[in-house]
Amino acid sequence: MSELTYLEDVVSLAYDRNRCIGCGMCVTVCPHQVFALQRGRADMVARNHCMECGACMRNCPAGAITVEAGEGCVRGVINELLGIEGPCC
Amino acid sequence: MTISPSASGQLRFLPVARPGAGEVTFRLPSPDQPFVRGTLTTPVGKVPQVRAGLNLRDRLGSWLARWNIGRMHFTVEPGLYALGRPDEHSPVLVSANYKMSFDVLRSALPGRDLWILVLDTKGINVWCAAGKGTFGTLELLDRIQASRLEEVVSHRRLIVPQLGAPGLAAHEIRRHSGFRVIYGPVMASDLPRFLDNGCRAEPGMRVKDFPLSERLVLVPVEVMQALRVGLPLILVLLAVSGLARNLAYGRAVEVHGLPMALAVLAGILAGTVMTPLLLPWIPGRFFSGKGVLTGLVCFAGIFGFLRHRWPEQGLMESMALLLVTLTIASWFAMAFTGATTYTSPGGVRREMLRAIPLQAAALIIGLGLWLTALFS
Ligand code: SF4
Ligand code: SF4
Numbered sequence: 001m002s003e004l005t006y007l008e009d010v011v012s013l014a015y016d017r018n019r020c021i022g023c024g025m026c027v028t029v030c031p032h033q034v035f036a037l038q039r040g041r042a043d044m045v046a047r048n049h050c051m052e053c054g055a056c057m058r059n060c061p062a063g064a065i066t067v068e069a070g071e072g073c074v075r076g077v078i079n080e081l082l083g084i085e086g087p088c089c
Numbered sequence: 090m091t092i093s094p095s096a097s098g099q100l101r102f103l104p105v106a107r108p109g110a111g112e113v114t115f116r117l118p119s120p121d122q123p124f125v126r127g128t129l130t131t132p133v134g135k136v137p138q139v140r141a142g143l144n145l146r147d148r149l150g151s152w153l154a155r156w157n158i159g160r161m162h163f164t165v166e167p168g169l170y171a172l173g174r175p176d177e178h179s180p181v182l183v184s185a186n187y188k189m190s191f192d193v194l195r196s197a198l199p200g201r202d203l204w205i206l207v208l209d210t211k212g213i214n215v216w217c218a219a220g221k222g223t224f225g226t227l228e229l230l231d232r233i234q235a236s237r238l239e240e241v242v243s244h245r246r247l248i249v250p251q252l253g254a255p256g257l258a259a260h261e262i263r264r265h266s267g268f269r270v271i272y273g274p275v276m277a278s279d280l281p282r283f284l285d286n287g288c289r290a291e292p293g294m295r296v297k298d299f300p301l302s303e304r305l306v307l308v309p310v311e312v313m314q315a316l317r318v319g320l321p322l323i324l325v326l327l328a329v330s331g332l333a334r335n336l337a338y339g340r341a342v343e344v345h346g347l348p349m350a351l352a353v354l355a356g357i358l359a360g361t362v363m364t365p366l367l368l369p370w371i372p373g374r375f376f377s378g379k380g381v382l383t384g385l386v387c388f389a390g391i392f393g394f395l396r397h398r399w400p401e402q403g404l405m406e407s408m409a410l411l412l413v414t415l416t417i418a419s420w421f422a423m424a425f426t427g428a429t430t431y432t433s434p435g436g437v438r439r440e441m442l443r444a445i446p447l448q449a450a451a452l453i454i455g456l457g458l459w460l461t462a463l464f465s
Contacts, residue, residue, distance in 0.1 A: 004299055004429075007374050007436040028272050028290075029254035031297035032431065052433040053220065055254035069220070069255060070434040077438050 012068040019064035026056035118168035129171040141199040157313040167209035169236040173202035177243040185210040197277040219256030311361035333463040352410040359383035360421025377444035380422025384415040406462040412455030
């Protein structure tokens with residue numbers, strides 16, 4: 001079931017390979033195996049599987065990853081569109 | 090003091106000395122909680138002791154919480170707990186103060202001796218709290234200090250659930266507390282094997298999949314949330330239907346109101362039960378689209394079966410009912426993106442911007458047709 005994929009090409013994940021120090025943290029924390037270590041550096045191998053949780057960005061000590069992490073629920077998006085703060089879950 | 094994570098995800102303004110250091114007061118959780126079995130004497134005082142086994146009360150609470158009852162008050166006091174009889178060498182596991190998170194963790198570890206450090210996540214589970222940042226770097230640093238953890242254990246390792254990683258930065262924890270964060274498996278049930286492996290995850294342990302069993306558990310909450318909106322809507326529609334032309338109130342409710350109530354329920358059934366359960370097998374990527382498909386199936390099933398009850402129902406009214414079912418199914422199917430573990434906020438936003446105008450139009454046309462059929 002790891003094959004469940006949501007929409008293609010909407011993901012805000014960006015990765016700067018030049019900054020990577022190859023610690024492997026992004027590989028560890030990503031629940032969808034978006035990153036893999038190859039020849040001493042991380043590579044984005046399954047970008048469309050990213051759910052924008054932000055774990056890789058938060059745990060990358062080199063600041064090589066950016067992603068617009070947020071709460072992906074309908075109420076959250078409505079709140080965001082209406083410009084109010086509100087919880088998701 | 091609150092510090093917002095900067096765009097790069099690092100706590101830019103965090104000086105090496107802890108912000109607000111000294112404000113954090115030492116505190117152990119109260120032993121006076123129903124699931125605490127006793128206390129364990131440690132260098133910092135009496136730590137509440139829990140067992141792995143869950144009792145009837147724990148199970149009942151979980152069951153109610155799954156039905157969205159008492160979920161907000163289903164909490165554990167934050168702080169340090171002992172599972173079994175841990176000593177200074179025992180591992181420290183970090184959890185959230187949602188009681189179900191805590192229960193899932195301890196019940197996965199029968200016969201083990203270890204420490205559980207419960208963070209104050211305001212009664213919210215690890216994954217959601219990590220997304221909000223309450224299961225986060227500052228809270229963990231505070232909780233380490235408030236529990237005087239460095240006096241309880243001689244090692245400097247914390248096992249944090251991998252799904253908590255969006256909330257905290259392992260390197261920041263290390264820098265400010267000296268504790269090294271080891272990310273544990275996604276599922277608590279893998280913890281015994283993970284611990285026996287010397288804290289190494291086997292490949293499957295790092296992947297969050299979304300199997301049927303997990304989707305099934307989410308269904309009751311979805312149903313309850315939908316009914317909170319759905320039942321008042323049904324009552325209003327029933328009340329309105331009674332006013333239909335050419336019929337006595339009670340008869341009109343029977344002829345026009347009941348089918349409409351069924352149409353709403355069919356939509357809720359499709360969106361909150363069928364879509365989650367059949368998720369991988371329903372064609373399409375958009376949840377709102379999946380909802381339309383399951384809505385069609387539910388509608389055809391229910392009204393195909395009961396059609397003979399309303400022989401005089403015209404085409405306009407049938408179309409109205411269909412549109413209402415499809416809209417509601419589509420909406421609640423889309424709402425289920427919030428509960429999945431693979432939809433991205435960017436994707437949900439894109440889907441909503443496309444789907445909501447269509448859903449709104451379908452609902453307005455559907456109700457318009459219905460009112461026209463009833464009152465003209
Ligand atoms: S966490 Fe950052 S530095 Fe470490 S491997 Fe991934 S990208 Fe490279
Ligand atoms: S944001 Fe989450 S899902 Fe996306 S790559 Fe990073 S860790 Fe993986």
